[in-house]
Amino acid sequence: MKTGANKEQEGGCKMKAGNGLTNGMITSGQAAKLLFLFALGTAALIVMTTVVAIAKQDAWITTLVVAPINYWFLLIYLKLAERFPDMTLAQYTEKILGKWLGKALLLLYVFFFVILSALVLRNISDFLVLSILPTTPDWFIAVSFMLVVIYGTYLGIETIARTGELLFGGSILLMFIISALLLNQFHIENFKPVLYHGWEQPLKGMYPLIGFPIGEFVVMSMVLPFVRTEDRGKLRKQMKLSIMLIVFFSFMLSVLLIGVLGVEETMRSPFSIFDMAKTINVQDVIVRVEVTVAIVWVSTVFSKLILSFYASALLSAQVLGLKSYRPLIFPIAYFVVPISLISYRNSAHAEHFAKIVWTPYSVVMGFIIPLLLLLLAFLTGRKGPKNSAQPVPTAVETSNAELAGNAQQSGSGQAGESTPS
Template sequence: MSKYAGINNAEITSGQAAKLLFLFALGSAALILPTAVTSIARQDGWISMLLAGPFNYFILIIYLALVERFPNLSLAQYAEKVLGVWGGKLLTLLYIFFFLLLSALVLRNISDFLNLSVLPLTPEWFIDVTFMIVIIYGVLLGIETIARTGEILFGWGMFVIVIVLFSLFNQFDLHNFEPFLFNGWQQPIKGMYPILGFPIAEFVFITAIFPLVKKQDRKKLRRSLKLSAGAITFVSTLITVFLVGVMGVSEASRSPFAVYDMAKNINIEEVLVRVEILVAMVWIGTVFMKLVLCVYVLAVLTAQMLKLTTYRPLVVPYSFIIVPLALMVYRNAAHTQVFAMGVWTIYSLFHGFFLPLVVLVIAVIRGKKDTSDGSFPPVRENEDADKKEQNLAKNGSDQADKQADKEPAPA
């Protein structure tokens, strides 16, 4: 049996890849993004979500076009085929820094949420370290285990979202959407800006997951991703609609975690109350999926760039970088908003849209295609024991031959 079977070269289905994309998109964005969009587009924020919907699938088309040319290679591997060895390694290094920073930002999001809403007296470093231990364990188990976990979280997450939104119907006020398009289409279009970088351009992580999809299941990949992109748009729009309809624009744009605060309003006959913890649990689960995928892709791209036989030795060292970086990446809440609204979208679009598009154009111009296998080389679990047994067997046979030579031949 391979030592890293089910870890290095495990296979997942196209449905699992689509669910991973959905959970990644709803990760930290589900609780934070509606607030950012509402603060720009006001009561027309839900229109911004709808307008950004087609970009979900449009950016995936670029990744799918690259997969058709390099079906068994990740971005780090076919970058060297297209741009040359050193050009490909430089591009991979840019993505390593990107996913390192993204991992730190996601970890900081979860510590900020828990520190402000659930565990106000707990130090942020303790939350980061505790959460990172679980992430390390998940990454070491491999993509197959991550995908199966995603299937469980996907079902429970959709169930809780339906229950929470259904419970808020009695507090929904259509007057909160007036006036409709108060400033024309200008504000909804401006509201798309943070969505493009967070989370749409971050979908570039999927380029390291595509080669792991089962070959016999890849025909369904485009359809599965199309459904996932549609589900992302629908759920994001629905959450924004309820956020404005229940809380109003003023309150929704002020709250750092407006969706969590919206769930606090649930009160059905004084029986179903204080269910916001369900929202917190689902959000923590989706953030876990986003962070574990970021760290997994970070380790895999680094291992492929360095031509290692496995990514596992890199996981723990990277965690020692991610945790301190998460503590330093933001100074305060005001800095968080400035960075997310002004810097991250451009930086994210550069890595998630511009660079893959450049690689695709160069690959098309140069006619580059490659169907070689880019998986990690298998390592036997009992390789050392097997070598010892082979040596013992060889020594035993040599001794038997020597003993046979010493014995006198029969007359």
């Protein structure tokens, strides 16, 4: 005889045939919005400055030329997700390479996701300390954000996706409002001469974008298996739309930065979009808009941080063969915070690290290895089972299972009546 908790847990394992309301499953639209927020989080505020420094007034061309690369990277993860439905990066890597070789490779991905989480956390603390909270210790900001990330990760991917939907709408609206308020300061002459040095500089400007954030898109390989089965037919279309939005807003940001601040001012500014928002002043009525920009931007980067951290916890749990990622949340956070504080000494060191280390590293982890996995899967004919179970129980489902086990041990029959909110 099954208790209520056992039935609930069993229902969680049959999500594909259910109504999609069980915690832990998301829609294709939510996955696309998470990709958008992930891409334009730290990239919008930080990387565009580097792109302008390389490509100068032709940085807007770079954002268009790099567009196909965005989709090529993502297409690999989509192909793997289609070939191995309901399987995460951890699961199909072991299926393709075998248990031990697969686990060895996955340890590199665990390290990659942990370092990525630490770097994003450092981006947030640096921005707040340098721009808004100069007297606040960076460790306090890092710990405060990490506590929120821990709670969000505990709740699971569905909560993360729903939060992303809210932030997606707010960030889109803010971008259009900021653009409208900056039109009176726009100088078209800042774009002249076009292609003065030929195509060399716009093409070189692609380099930082490929590593940051395009190479980091591999995080989505830990999210795509959670898209509802009945909604997966729309996944590729939704992802294409997301890439188009990423390209459009990257283009718009580059145009605004060059047109409003100019090349020299953009190159000098560590947070150029924030500084650009400072220039908004409409009849001394609409002022201090940069504070709103900062709030929305930090919220957007938070989406990237929590998604990276969630991927590291989930991947670690699967490598270790655990039934839940929850026990690993605090241990991983314990490493992420100090790594974020010691990752680099200053902005010059950060730029050197991104150029020499992170970009090639993310290309290997985000493009070369997934491409090799896809080729090996085709050559060996390996595919995922058509009716596989959900990759890993979510926090809510795991809690239900734990409650059921506790109830059975104590002889109680009411284990399935309580779940965390």
